[in-house]
Amino acid sequence: MKRTLLSLSVLLISLGAWAQTPKYVFYFIGDGMGTNQIQLTEMYRASIQGRLGIEPLCFTQFPVATIATHYSASSDVTDSAASGTALAAGVKTKNGYLGVDPDGNPVHNMAEMAKAAGKKVGIVTSTAANHATPGAFEAHQMDRGMYYEISQDMIANGFDFYGGAALYNEERTYDKQPAAPIRPQFEAAGYTICNPTEFQAGWKDMKKVLMLPGEGQYISYSIDAVNEVPEHKADHVTFKQLVESAVTFLMKDNKKGFFLMAEGSEIDHACHSHDAATCIQEVIDFDEGIQVAFEFYKKYPKQTLIVITADHETGSLTLSPHNPGDLARLQVQKHSMNVLSSMLRKQMEERQDILSWEEIKTFLGDELGLWKEVKVDWEDEKMLRDIYEGTVAKRKSGSVKDLYADNAKIVSAAVGLLNKRARVYWVGSHSSGYTPVFAIGAGADQFTHKTDNAQIARDIMRVAGYK
Numbered sequence: 513m514k515r516t517l518l519s520l521s522v523l524l525i526s527l528g529a530w531a532q533t534p535k536y537v538f539y540f541i542g543d544g545m546g547t548n549q550i551q552l553t554e555m556y557r558a559s560i561q562g563r564l565g566i567e568p569l570c571f572t573q574f575p576v577a578t579i580a581t582h583y584s585a586s587s588d589v590t591d592s593a594a595s596g597t598a599l600a601a602g603v604k605t606k607n608g609y610l611g612v613d614p615d616g617n618p619v620h621n622m623a624e625m626a627k628a629a630g631k632k633v634g635i636v637t638s639t640a641a642n643h644a645t646p647g648a649f650e651a652h653q654m655d656r657g658m659y660y661e662i663s664q665d666m667i668a669n670g671f672d673f674y675g676g677a678a679l680y681n682e683e684r685t686y687d688k689q690p691a692a693p694i695r696p697q698f699e700a701a702g703y704t705i706c707n708p709t710e711f712q713a714g715w716k717d718m719k720k721v722l723m724l725p726g727e728g729q730y731i732s733y734s735i736d737a738v739n740e741v742p743e744h745k746a747d748h749v750t751f752k753q754l755v756e757s758a759v760t761f762l763m764k765d766n767k768k769g770f771f772l773m774a775e776g777s778e779i780d781h782a783c784h785s786h787d788a789a790t791c792i793q794e795v796i797d798f799d800e801g802i803q804v805a806f807e808f809y810k811k812y813p814k815q816t817l818i819v820i821t822a823d824h825e826t827g828s829l830t831l832s833p834h835n836p837g838d839l840a841r842l843q844v845q846k847h848s849m850n851v852l853s854s855m856l857r858k859q860m861e862e863r864q865d866i867l868s869w870e871e872i873k874t875f876l877g878d879e880l881g882l883w884k885e886v887k888v889d890w891e892d893e894k895m896l897r898d899i900y901e902g903t904v905a906k907r908k909s910g911s912v913k914d915l916y917a918d919n920a921k922i923v924s925a926a927v928g929l930l931n932k933r934a935r936v937y938w939v940g941s942h943s944s945g946y947t948p949v950f951a952i953g954a955g956a957d958q959f960t961h962k963t964d965n966a967q968i969a970r971d972i973m974r975v976a977g978y979k
């Protein structure tokens with residue numbers, strides 16, 4: 513099947529697809545998705561089949577693949593705001609700045625250019641719709657934390673489709689001052705605020721869309737939704753749903769084409785937590801959204817460009833599995849570190865008493881396979897036991913807030929141990945490791961050389977004819 517997919521791509525390209533100016537542009541950004549996050553996911557997929565090597569994702573089979581640098585104007589290690597700005601507008605800026613140059617002047621981005629050229633524009637993300645990466649295409653603010661102001665910029669832009677897993681600071685300005693609720697302002701500007709189900713039922717009559725998951729507004733990880741933690745599944749919007757809905761809506765009465773930026777944001781968050789199993793599921797979720805674009809490309813090969821990259825690498829992820837069984841150990845983990853922490857917290861609250869070390873061992877055994885599928889030697893057990901003695905065992909003296917931090921500590925150490933047994937290692941947060949670039953379709957041949965985040969933006973603008 514994979515071979516068919518690749519040979520089809522080659523066939524379509526050989527038909528002259530690259531020579532055209534793309535009418536439809538898909539720009540996928542995997543937040544924190546360095547080359548090793550992809551490698552981890554593909555090797556894991558082979559490992560659970562009991563073999564060495566990789567089981568490729570869809571987007572890694574695209575005919576163009578290269579690497580990019582992403583240093584910002586203030587650091588060799590960028591944040592999402594500065595790299596987002598470079599990826600959106602082709603201008604390097606300082607970390608924390610969003611849609612402005614290092615002096616604070618607004619910079620014109622490709623979504624605004626596409627809109628000015630009469631194209632439909634969509635911006636979707638698996639995190640908050642006004643978070644840094646989407647914000648780089650939506651707003652011009654001196655601080656990425658100005659969520660309320662970013663929402664106001666979203667309304668002023670009037671893009672056709674916004675979608676995310678939440679909307680931050682709906683009633684409070686950057687200075688924490690109470691402000692008029694933002695949702696009625698979206699509605700007054702012609703937006704229908706809906707979840708995917710409501711969208712399905714009524715999209716034909718909608719003028720503009722702000723898609724949010726519903727009451728919960730809880731940003732959940734794919735691993736938790738896939739494994740059906742009820743409260744997470746109910747509020748979860750998959751990346752695929754966001755991309756599918758955006759494409760459906762952008763194609764309505766479409767004459768001049770569209771620009772869609774779609775961010776897989778939770779890859780970054782999982783990597784900040786040094787949680788490999790959760791990261792893998794996020795990369796798979798991202799790939800499933802890209803498959804929607806690939807299906808679209810197969811329908812309009814001469815008119816579609818798909819570019820995939822990342823804003824930076826997160827976690828300084830290092831991989832050294834030797835045997836097919838190494839990465840497969842991660843299979844036992846069915847919930848993110850966050851959810852495991854709340855599960856443990858719930859047990860502690862329900863018990864109204866100190867959980868014994870044996871009970872903690874049972875929990876970590878059931879959830880992470882420790883002492884079962886995953887070997888725990890005495891040094892590791894001592895490490896976990898010391899954390900237990902210093903935190904969980906002292907539960908009665910701690911406040912609820914401390915309690916949360918405490919159970920998070922033992923869960924995080926246990927997930928760390930599982931990662932180590934899978935031969936996956938983490939060092940810190942954002943790194944300067946190269947980011948990957950993949951492309952297919954009209955104009956993809958302009959992305960064949962080693963590049964840079966700002967250069968990718970300038971190349972997309974040139975290829976798509978955005979000014």
Ligand SMILES: [Zn+2]
Nearest residue numbers: 543544592823
């Ligand atoms: Zn980022």
